[in-house]
Amino acid sequence: MKKSLLSLAALAAAASCGAVWAEDAAAPAAAAPASAAATPAPAAEASSPLSFNIGLVSLYKYRGQDQYFTGSEHYSRPALQGGVDYAFSNGLYLGNWNSTIKLPDPTSTSGKNANVEMDFYGGYKFATGPLGWDVGVLRYQYPGANALSTTELYAGATYKELTLKYSHTVSSKYFGLENGRNTGYLNLAWAHPLRDGLTFNASVGHTFMTSDVRAAGLPSYTDYSVGVAWDFMPKTTLTAAFVGADKSSNYGYVNKGKAILGVKYTF
Numbered sequence: 548m549k550k551s552l553l554s555l556a557a558l559a560a561a562a563s564c565g566a567v568w569a570e571d572a573a574a575p576a577a578a579a580p581a582s583a584a585a586t587p588a589p590a591a592e593a594s595s596p597l598s599f600n601i602g603l604v605s606l607y608k609y610r611g612q613d614q615y616f617t618g619s620e621h622y623s624r625p626a627l628q629g630g631v632d633y634a635f636s637n638g639l640y641l642g643n644w645n646s647t648i649k650l651p652d653p654t655s656t657s658g659k660n661a662n663v664e665m666d667f668y669g670g671y672k673f674a675t676g677p678l679g680w681d682v683g684v685l686r687y688q689y690p691g692a693n694a695l696s697t698t699e700l701y702a703g704a705t706y707k708e709l710t711l712k713y714s715h716t717v718s719s720k721y722f723g724l725e726n727g728r729n730t731g732y733l734n735l736a737w738a739h740p741l742r743d744g745l746t747f748n749a750s751v752g753h754t755f756m757t758s759d760v761r762a763a764g765l766p767s768y769t770d771y772s773v774g775v776a777w778d779f780m781p782k783t784t785l786t787a788a789f790v791g792a793d794k795s796s797n798y799g800y801v802n803k804g805k806a807i808l809g810v811k812y813t814f
Contacts, residue, residue: 599814610770611771611791612792614626620803628644630643638671641668643667645663669684680705681712685714699715699716700715725759754770766794768792768794775787783811786808787806788807789806
């Protein structure tokens with residue numbers, strides 16, 4: 548049971564700096580995806596509201612936790628990722644992002660795993676003075692392992708190079724954890740241009756577990772990500788980051804810091 552809880556917590560997902568693409572796509576991640584996280588990318592071309600992205604990371608971490616769980620530690624488990632975004636002219640947007648994973652189904656008695664994560668999201672972006680705002684809803688879906696599926700509402704604000712975002716779980720479970728409703732996640736991300744096409748990214752986030760989940764032995768924890776993103780070719784970004792989280796004594800190897808490489812192509 549403890550093993551299952553640890554693996555589910557590894558999903559405790561949303562702005563990484565190039566280690567994972569989730570957070571960027573879903574509201575984020577190119578590893579920081581780690582990503583969970585963290586807003587959907589705008590259309591690749593100004594003339595088209597529709598954009599696509601496809602990428603590969605050496606290891607998918609979300610909110611500092613490995614999304615490939617087998618019971619033994621892995622420093623490299625490549626994940627294929629990709630998505631589509633549609634940005635309306637009035638600030639509304641819709642999108643989908645997907646990644647290969649390996650996470651145990653908590654309802655399975657035969658050791659069945661979830662092999663794909665599918666994120667569906669929609670929201671609204673607008674500006675007030677120097678602040679850029681982003682609010683929306685995000686659904687994490689796990690085909691064949693619906694007990695892991697989770698829904699969050701999110702709101703973020705960007706000021707120059709800084710973005711602060713909060714996500715709040717409204718589904719009854721938090722990535723398979725019972726009594727997960729009202730779990731919260733707060734993330735502060737910094738993106739600093741170093742030169743043309745090269746950006747330094749850093750983020751720190753904190754997952755606020757519910758009292759019931761904490762009583763079950765899974766405490767709230769803090770994750771981190773630091774790395775660089777290089778637009779070395781038109782529409783193509785390479786990323787390198789070190790991503791992890793604290794409380795590894797409770798969560799095991801899924802929280803350990805790891806170096807992650809990634810590449811993403813947007814079109």
